[in-house]
Amino acid sequence: MLVKMIPELGHFALIIAVLMAAVQAVMPLAGAKTRRPLWMAYGHPMAVGQFLFIALAYVCLTTSYLLDDFSVTNVANNSNSLLPWYYKMSAVWGNHEGSVLLWSFMLAGWGYAASRFSGGLPRDMVARVQGVMGLVSLGFLLFILLTSNPFERLLPNVPHDGADLNPLLQDIGLIVHPPMLYMGYVGFSVVFAFAIAALLGGRLDAAWTRWARPWSNIAWAFLTVGIALGSWWAYYELGWGGWWFWDPVENASLLPWLTGTALIHSLAVTEKRGSFKSWTVLLAIFTFSLSLLGTFLVRSGVLTSVHAFANDPSRGLFILVLLAVTVTLSLLVFALRAPRVSHQVSFSWLSRDALLLINNIVLVIMTVTILLGTLYPLILDSLNLGKISVGPPYFNALFVPLTVVMCIFMGLGPMARWKSMEARELKRKLWLAGAVALVLGVLLPFIYTGEWNLWASLGIVTALWIVLPMGRDLIDKTRHARSRLAGLRKLSLAYWGMVLGHMGIAVTIVGVAVVSNYASERTIRMAPGTTVEVAGYQFTMTELTSRRGANFLADTAVLEVQNIDSERGFLMRPEKRFYLATGMPMTQVALRAGLFRDLYVAMGEDLNDGSWAMRIQYKPFVRWLWLGGLLMALGGVLAIVDKRYRRVKATNKASAATPSQSEPQEATL
Known part of the structure; x- marks a missing residue:
């Protein structure tokens, strides 16, 4: 009897989680506003409770799959008694309802982690972060219960067997790809929550960026691995050997990755120099908003893709409203608060600050380019203005040159100084790397095939231009050490994370250039x-x-x-x-x-x-494509284990005791 009630238990757990999310959304924010410690204290237990009850709901749905309970509509539509057990477990998220439940489960996990590991932060800041996370979680849980209930029953007409999981999804790549991708999507909700909390509390300073940087790096690492796994799956599963198709759903995952890449660099500048404060907050808002946009595209039924779940458009409307509310309220808070708590920091246009800003702008232009190419056909179709197709020629014609421009500044960045430097000094450091990159880029295609290829050479020159200046930078940083090895050991993990991340980009570029020009x-x-x-x-x-x-x-x-x-x-x-x-x-x-x-x-x-x-x-x-992705992700992980983030609790307690007198501590909306 208890086994038959498992779906009802899962449904009841979701209802309790909704109530806890509502409390978490209201009480900590109200407590931070009125400075009531008891109200602020509601945030942590509600975050823990949400995580536990959503985990219970997820376990109940998984159990229904493993027990072949075809009285549950979700199981009957996406599983079969002959399906191997490991595909039954992945079938839980191989459909609309289950994937949104997985999203909410991961969101609750991130919310719990943010609450659990923020004990050394100012209490009002933590309360605001918990409140924002509660609001986001409440929206998704209501979406599940009102439009996408995974525990809906097929009673009394229970089918003898299920319809089976889509064969495209019966693959090891689809067991690990969606969870990794979702961890990246959802992880940026924590950075978004910190940004909004910083605005509300008047703490738009270097401190909030130091608190947010580990979360942004780990979310970016998960998203990188998720995209790489999706590319790998597309390569071997679809049968024609492609690794990227500029499919709308692929683009939906690339968009937050591009702005997320800009965000992690902007956070570094804000922490180090105190500049780009407002820009960093905007990037945090847009990155999470693009994650929500990806969810809308996949689950709204507005597009057809091998990656998409075609569903009732009313569900898409709910997510669209959730996206609109999130973006509108976030930008409203930004408009009201940012001018009061930000200030200008001067720097020369020949400095690391400026080069990082230029790269940020290029990344945003790339994002807008892909966004327009993805959404424009959908907008025309929805307005009955005709159907057009935007394919690889458009994306390649714009994305490839922008990537080259971005990589030029990536090579300059590590060698430049903060605030300002002389052009002669930068030229002295980089001329040899540039000459070697150019010579090798021209020669290597001749050595590889016996003839020259412009596009292959361009890719190799670009990759070498990223790598060789970092080699020069390593030499400079270890020049005065007792030995080179001792000097290398003294370099921070955050620095090594930057090196691996940039090397990952270079390796991926080589893979793209070679496989695109020499495949047979x-x-x-x-x-x-x-x-x-x-x-x-x-x-x-x-x-x-x-x-x-x-x-x-x-x-x-x-x-x-x-x-x-x-x-x-x-x-x-x-x-x-x-x-x-x-x-x-x-x-x-x-x-x-x-x-x-x-x-x-x-x-x-x-x-x-x-x-x-x-x-x-x-x-x-072709393997270099995914090797580069793994190197990038590893770089993101190394950056978050840097020792200064392990000291964050002690420094935050000290800074919390002496808040800046020039920055208001409460928001007035």
């Missing part, structure tokens, strides 16, 4: 005994076999692959699967991965004469 592909009819050559490899089909999987039937081609320049050979086994419950065919590609090249084989259609259409691709340096 052939589509050919193959039967047992057929041989084809691609990029110095011979592919011979030796046999065709069939097998049965847990919930599918598969035709498998066995290909013997031989490197023409060596005697070593290996086998590759691409498959064409037919999923029993949905009747959908799926391509399971065969990959021979390597650091410097991938071999990629996908089965096409059965040609009904004992042969199959086969797509064979040679992808040089």
